[in-house]
Structure formats: C-alpha cells, structure tokens
Amino acid sequence: MSITSPALLMRDVTLEFGDGDSRVRALDSVELELAPGEFVGVIGPSGAGKSSLLATAGALAAPDSGRVEVLGRPLAELGRRAGALARFRREHIGFVFQSGNLIPALSAQDQLRLVNRIAGGPRSFDPAPLLDAVGMAHRARHLPRQLSGGERQRVGIARALVTRPSLLLVDEPTAALDRARSRQVVSLLAEQSRERGVATLMVTHDHGVLDHCDRLVEMVDGRLSPVPAPAHAPAA
Numbered sequence: 001m002s003i004t005s006p007a008l009l010m011r012d013v014t015l016e017f018g019d020g021d022s023r024v025r026a027l028d029s030v031e032l033e034l035a036p037g038e039f040v041g042v043i044g045p046s047g048a049g050k051s052s053l054l055a056t057a058g059a060l061a062a063p064d065s066g067r068v069e070v071l072g073r074p075l076a077e078l079g080r081r082a083g084a085l086a087r088f089r090r091e092h093i094g095f096v097f098q099s100g101n102l103i104p105a106l107s108a109q110d111q112l113r114l115v116n117r118i119a120g121g122p123r124s125f126d127p128a129p130l131l132d133a134v135g136m137a138h139r140a141r142h143l144p145r146q147l148s149g150g151e152r153q154r155v156g157i158a159r160a161l162v163t164r165p166s167l168l169l170v171d172e173p174t175a176a177l178d179r180a181r182s183r184q185v186v187s188l189l190a191e192q193s194r195e196r197g198v199a200t201l202m203v204t205h206d207h208g209v210l211d212h213c214d215r216l217v218e219m220v221d222g223r224l225s226p227v228p229a230p231a232h233a234p235a236a
C-alpha cells in the first residue's frame, strides 16, 4: 500500500449475470479512479449497473474480468487468501445504504460501538466525537425509531466512519428524505470526505444534490462515462 495509490482504481472491469440468452452485462469495460478525499457522484437510469459498480468497488462482487484496486491493493489477490478480503473490506471500506440500515434495538451511540467491537477497535472507543461531527451528539441515546429519516442517515454515516475507511460507498442516501434533508445529508458526506480524506462514491437519482459532488460519472447500459461539469444541477 502506498500513499500515492488512488483510493479506488477500476481498469477494464466487466461483470456479467446469467447465461445464454438471459446474459446481462451489468458492467462493461468500466474505467474509474478516485483520489483520496474526492467525492464522486454516479447517476444513470434504473438497471444501468450503478449498484453493481458499488458492489464491485466494495469487494462484495468479483468482476468477470478487469482489475479493481483499493489503496493500491488488488482485490483479486486478497480474495485468494482465506479471510483476507473480508478483513481488508472491514478495515478500509465503509458502506452507507438507503435509510441508514440501523439495528432497531440499538441506540445511536451503540450502533457505533458495535461496529468498533466487530472491527476489533480499541476498548476505549468513544462514539461522541463522531456523533458530534454529524450533528447527532444530542441524540446519542435515541433508538432508530425515535429519529427522523435524516437523523438516521446521519447516524449511518457516522457508523460508516468508525473504522476510518479510505473508501466510502454510498447507495441512494437520500431516497427517504425531503429536499432540505437530502441536501443536508449529502453536504455532510461531502464535508466528511474532504475533512477525513475519504474517497466517496455515491450513487443517486437525486439531481438536487449533485452540486455537492467534485465530479459526476454516468452509467448507461453498464458503461461508465464522465459527465461534463456544466451538467451539474445549480445549488439550491
């Protein structure tokens, strides 16, 4: 691992599902590179391959061909050693899903503590600074059902940052939110990725939040291409 390596590198990545006539090319010769701290938005129609892109970048799916590297480490190589890929994913890659995906029985602070424990983090781990960073310190003892959609999403972001990942993969973070809350959540993601140097890849259908991204890429029929900067939605 080198400090000059991109956080994420995808070279000529292809991923297919099914056989024969039902064969679908979810990713078709995808090229993508994310520098540390870069916040990149992925747009594109339903079924275009956006979730497949996140799954492949996050070592949840192995491509049929091509190379995926995170922090300069080829995922295919890590996958050949038992447990190595799962450990690498736990240590270096964070995930944020649609409505936070919180555990219903745990308070906000306990969601973070659990992740720290699973990752073998320090016993002295204190969830307060991270909850503070996402503006949720005052809700530390609340259960998910006692939080608004936007607050749940903020806790989900704090939880994804517990292990200090270098790469954050975010799937439709504003799907359950109104416009104002959507902008708050995505602005928080942009701020956290810049401040912590986390490369963030965010899939979204929400064109009202795209101006927070450093750049955009578009997925159409499994092919990824850059979106010219003027296509960004204007700030609200």
Ligand SMILES: Nc1ncnc2c1ncn2[C@@H]1O[C@H](COP(=O)(O)OP(=O)(O)OP(=O)(O)O)[C@@H](O)[C@H]1O
Pocket: 017, 018, 024, 025, 026, 044, 045, 046, 047, 048, 049, 050, 051, 052, 053
């Ligand atoms: N497990 C699977 N088995 C078979 N085909 C799949 C599987 N997962 C995805 N696909 C197909 O691969 C293509 C890309 O799917 P993917 O979920 O990546 O698209 P998406 O852009 O994320 O869509 P959406 O915006 O609707 O979530 C689609 O044609 C989909 O039907």
